[in-house]
Amino acid sequence: MNDLLVADSVSKHYGKFKALNNVSIAVPKGSIFGLLGPNGAGKTTLIRIINQITMPDQGSVLLDGQPLKPEHIKDIGYLPEERGLYKSMKVGEQALYLAQLKGMSKAEAKTRLKYWFEKLEIGDWWNKKIQELSKGQAQKIQFIVTVLHQPKLLIFDEPFSGFDPINANLIKDEILKLRDEGATVIFSTHRMESVEELCDHIALLHKSNKVLDGRLNDIKRQYKTNTFEVGLQSNNSENVLNDIKASFDVLPATFKNLNDDIKLNIKIDSGTSPNDLLSFLTNKAEVHHFVEVIPSANDIFIQTVKNN
Amino acid sequence: MNHLPLIIKREYLTKVRNKSFIIMTFLSPIIMIALVALVAYLSQLNNDKLRTISVLDETGLLNDVFENTENTNYTMLNELSLEEAKILVKEKEDYGLLYISKVNDLQNFTGNVKFYSQDSPSLGTISSLERKLEKKFSDLKLQSVGVDLEQIRLSKVNIDIAQESFEGEKSSKIDNIMKLAFGGAAGYLLFMFIIIYGNMIMRSVIEEKTSRIIEVIISSVKPIQLMMGKIIGTSLAGVTQFVIWVILGGVLLVVVSAIFGIDLAQVQTPQQEMVNQAIQEEGAQAFAENLITAIGNLPMTNLIIAFMLFFISGYLLYSSLYASIGAAVDNETDTQQFMLPILMPLILAVYVGIFTVIEDPHGTVSTVFSFIPFTSPVVMLMRIPFGVPLWQQGLSLLILIGTFIFAVWFAAKIYRVGILMYGKKPTYKELFKWMKY
Structure with missing residues (x-):
């Protein structure tokens, strides 16, 4: 059993509106799984189903091979996008309360809280009220509360919103560390650069359907178009350009480089190897820049959503 | 996992530690007594x-x-x-x-x-x-x-009808006055309790929504657990406040009347006029004796048990509705539209209680209203001192509990969907649709 969480053809209706249509995902153990999709695609609904906040109309969800049941609550840590804390409650008291709701004993929760408070250097906040903290500070508390009970599965919905870059990095490192310690992470966000940085696997939801899923690298491989970005220098650039255009599909390229005369995106057939292209080019001009164009998560996201 | 005690504890402690709650707890009786003393003082001034x-x-x-x-x-x-x-x-x-x-x-x-x-x-x-x-x-x-x-003048005859039931239970006019006082107090207490603490529950649900903590909580506990925890925790805080009010109010009343020498009993209320009339007719000695027998004549065991049962189920019925209103809306201003249908039966119950139970405690109107679940707690509590057959009490309680279970189920549905809905104020039609989610 390599998948910690498996959702099998899950559907959910709200009245006539179909929020999820036959969506299946498998989240491998120890991975960071990006759950992506435009607004209103059904991500939150799926996450709520995993958290047993709502029940699916059809389909089933397995955690560690077992159908979801109330006991699984303590195995899951959830940081919702719409999040907040009781404003007039003290930080320590509140964290203890939320930890106890997750099934921890008071003493255990206290020890672990102390550890985290020191780790994130917020030990002196214990007796402050939430309303005295800034938004970013409150987010830190929220993060701690989410991971405190050492759940097998962590679900973060836009975890970095509200953090400054320094704290966002701090949290990112913590997420990676948790993954290394064996936790599995589901990560939902619109920020594609953090998807690139963090995710091993992704699934893309669009209009209640799953339109794409798999390892991020595999998907990128699927989406690559055998296109190479090249920068050439030549005294006779016009002739060179014409020669290239005669043999390959060519698009203009823009990238930053020092004094290249020709900047191109060149697409080669599947039968042609990059070496063939390179030797073709070296015969014509001086090659200063030769990179395979790998689609970014952002490109894949936009392309998939537009095509559907 | 059962987190109910934990939730109740939190709700209770948050309420009780709340500054405005503490201020209200200690200030209200002072203000009330001051007001009563002022009225008494002013009316004396006027009479003088x-x-x-x-x-x-x-x-x-x-x-x-x-x-x-x-x-x-x-x-x-x-x-x-x-x-x-x-x-x-x-x-x-x-x-x-x-x-x-x-x-x-x-x-x-x-x-x-x-x-x-x-x-x-x-x-x-x-x-x-x-x-x-x-x-x-x-x-x-x-x-x-x-x-x-x-x-x-000589031909005038004064007749005081001695009342006795077929079972040989003696009663008098004072009995009726005592019955009215007990029933009225019980019914009115429930009414006040529902309004004050129902609102408090509603506000605390809204607070969870506006602070956006609800989704964090709801991923750990079942909505119905959270709702029941809230209702029970708030009610316990309410009971605490009430007890403090009664004690503090009693002490203050004694102190104030001792210090200012204002005879608060002189403040004329309609009930007191009736009592005064009774005193005049019977003489003070007889009055005191009758008062004691009157209290003794009240069906005390029945009264206390029925009071607890009707009070608790009636209060739970209404407070679960209050909780669902809180869940359905985003802020307090939006609650008006939904408050009316809750307040109407409650106010109706009090008026029916005041006007028909006094007139005829076993008449058709009061009997019917003591079975309708939304009015029964108040009306039945007012009727019971006059002696209501046990089967009627049982049936009414059964209907009430049935409705209460249905209301909790209904409220839990609205609550479950409503707490995660933000933005727009729902219509009744939408609330109905939520039932099917």
């Missing part, structure tokens, strides 16, 4: 003022009618014309001038009586004058047709 009423009697028959009392002096004016009298009274700044014009024919006396004054006279003054004149003139009329007044 000595009024002078001048009487211009052209008939010459009324010399013995007007006797000076503590608050009112009467001055008989003689040999003045009406115009002169008016000027005189105005200058003397008397309370007013009572003018009785000359009577030619006593048999056809229609009562040509007028009262002149600077400000409009009080209702009490006028009716007291009217009573005096009516009595005198009817005496005069009787005398003029040859009736001996002394004989009429």
Whole structure:
């Protein structure tokens, strides 16, 4: 059993509106799984189903091979996008309360809280009220509360919103560390650069359907178009350009480089190897820049959503 | 996992530690007592003022009618014309001038009586004058047709009906007054409790929504657990507050009346008038004895058990509805539209209780309303002191509990969907749709 969480053809209706249509995902153990999709695609609904906040109309969800049941609550840590804390409650008291709701004993929760408070250097906040903290500070508390009970599965919905870059990095490192310690992470966000940085696997939801899923690298491989970005220098650039255009599909390229005369995106057939292209080019001009164009998560996201 | 105790504890502690809650707990009885003391003081002040009423009697028959009392002096004016009298009274700044014009024919006396004054006279003054004149003139009329007044006085009979049930239970008028007092107090207490603490529950649900903590909580506990925890925790805080109010209020009442020497019992309320009347009729000694038997006659065990059961289920019924309103809306201003349907049956219950139970505790109207679940807790609590058959109480309670379970189920549905809905104020139609989610 390599998948910690498996959702099998899950559907959910709200009245006539179909929020999820036959969506299946498998989240491998120890991975960071990006759950992506435009607004209103059904991500939150799926996450709520995993958290047993709502029940699916059809389909089933397995955690560690077992159908979801109330006991699984303590195995899951959830940081919702719409999040907040009781404003007039003290930080320590509140964290203890939320930890106890997750099934921890008071003493255990206290020890672990102390550890985290020191780790994130917020030990002196214990007796402050939430309303005295800034938004970013409150987010830190929220993060701690989410991971405190050492759940097998962590679900973060836009975890970095509200953090400054320094704290966002701090949290990112913590997420990676948790993954290394064996936790599995589901990560939902619109920020594609953090998807690139963090995710091993992704699934893309669009209009209640799953339109794409798999390892991020595999998907990128699927989406690559055998296109190479090249920068050439030549005294006779016009002739060179014409020669290239005669043999390959060519698009203009823009990238930053020092004094290249020709900047191109060149697409080669599947039968042609990059070496063939390179030797073709070296015969014509001086090659200063030769990179395979790998689609970014952002490109894949936009392309998939537009095509559907 | 059962987190109910944990949730109850948090709700209770947050409520009890809340600054405005603490202030309200200790300030309300002080304000209430101060208000009562003020009213008592003011009404005494008002009564203490000595009024002078001048009487211009052209008939010459009324010399013995007007006797000076503590608050009112009467001055008989003689040999003045009406115009002169008016000027005189105005200058003397008397309370007013009572003018009785000359009577030619006593048999056809229609009562040509007028009262002149600077400000409009009080209702009490006028009716007291009217009573005096009516009595005198009817005496005069009787005398003029040859009736001996002394004989009429002697012929008066005073009857006090002793009441006894077929089972041999003795009761008296005081019994009824005590029953009314107990029932009324119980019903009214429930009404106040629902309004004050139902609102508090609603606000605390809204607070969870606006602070956006709800989704964090709801991923750990079932919505119905959270809702019940809230209701119970808030109610316990409410009970705490109520107990403090009663104790503090009682102590303050004693202290204030001792210090300021204001006899608070003198503040006239309709109930007290009834009591006073009863005292006058029976004498203080008999009254005290009857009072004790009256309390003893109340079906105490039944009363206490029924009070607990009806109070708790009635309160839970309404508070679960309050909780679902809180879940359905985003902020307090949006609650108005949904509050009305809750408040209507509650207010109806109190009015039905006040007007029909007093009149006829076992009449059709009060009986029917003591079965309808939304009015039954209040109306039944008012009826029980008058002795309601156990099967009726049981049936009513059964209906109430059934409705309560249904209401909790309904509220939990709305709650479950509503707490995760933000933005728009839902319509009734949408609420209905949520039931199916």
